[in-house]
Amino acid sequence: MTKIDKIERLSQQADAKSAKRARKKQELADHAITALKQLGYARTSLRDIAAMSGVAVGTLHYYFEDKVDLIGFCVRRYKVGFVAQMDDIVRTGDAPDALLARFIKRLALSIRRDAETHRLWYDVRSQAMFDPAFEEVVFEIEAAMIALVVRLLDRLGQPADQARAQAVYLILDAAFRFHLQRYLAGDTDAPSAFEAQVSAHFGTVV
């Protein structure tokens, strides 16, 4: 075995190890998200997360720097998933008006289905106003959402410059949060109210 082969093999082993470590991290993060979306950032302790993962508290510190690192990892993970989901809708072959309707309908559905997950996002976003440790992940996610809107506008044949995409994102986000909050407070009509409000807005504006 040549020196190069050895180096190659060691490198592969290192990759396999870090891949395994990464898998375990994600596994822990998934359990952590389950706890976080139920309790919120401030009310979720590392012991809650450890219990949910069936693991000792120390193990969490073996995989994550500290609590902020863990929560940042979790939020990034779930929000990436959400953007990917929405991106699937945008990429469908629907005609422009059907696509918009589908997109809005899918958001309304997500209020019902993923309410607990979304509120975690709004929680962390607010925390970022106090704790700079969350700033990075929040701006990153928000940029991803705006990029998603750019793709949406593009598929709709609309002007898709940054400023316009940001404005559209803000409208969608505001309505989404407003009706999510009502839904969580027990208003089961909130998702369809969201759909109506956003449809009306886009019917006249976009």
Added chain:
Amino acid sequence: MTKIDKIERLSQQADAKSAKRARKKQELADHAITALKQLGYARTSLRDIAAMSGVAVGTLHYYFEDKVDLIGFCVRRYKVGFVAQMDDIVRTGDAPDALLARFIKRLALSIRRDAETHRLWYDVRSQAMFDPAFEEVVFEIEAAMIALVVRLLDRLGQPADQARAQAVYLILDAAFRFHLQRYLAGDTDAPSAFEAQVSAHFGTVV
């Protein structure tokens, strides 16, 4: 002294007492707000607030049921003040277009001046998604903001139905929060960016 006079006097005394108590509550709340807007809901302990007020922790429990009661009182108090400030603008004798410009300018100014106070509102609003104890005060405040927008639209000679006011509120709120967040992260241009974005939106839509 007749029986009726006695009852009258006792009633006045009771009023004076509860008025004094109310004044002290507000005084404590003002100190509490100073602490809360620096640290946020989750990170502010009763001991922080007590220290800020120059008072023992027990005193807080003498005036407030518990922490939730105290924070609810604080948020209600400061947000009522904010709505009143904005209402002053709406009530000016400006011509419609000048009024709108002044209103938006004042909001931008408030991002600079009251950034720390506003982030507390967004914090509490997020907490309400997890803790029903905050639901009431959040809906109450949000209703007051929408009512403010109704008055604004009215003064602008615009249709001022509930649905429209809600939509306009959501747009203002979304842009306000977005640029507030950027301002808090160090972007000093955020307030004027807010002004530009909102002006552009209302120039085309309202």
Added chain:
DNA sequence: AATTTTACTGGACAGGTGTCCAAAATAGTC
């Protein structure tokens, strides 16, 4: 001036927090 009511204190209480680490278990390598 005496007495009752109100206001406030300071510390005790039980429980929770993130962080850390020596030791044990498991996995991987020669």
Added chain:
DNA sequence: GACTATTTTGGACACCTGTCCAGTAAAATT
């Protein structure tokens, strides 16, 4: 199978949390 490296444990650590209350000081009432 022996040996090393990684992974995991479980508890110790120091500190913070909201709540409560017996006791004290101040104020109001008689």
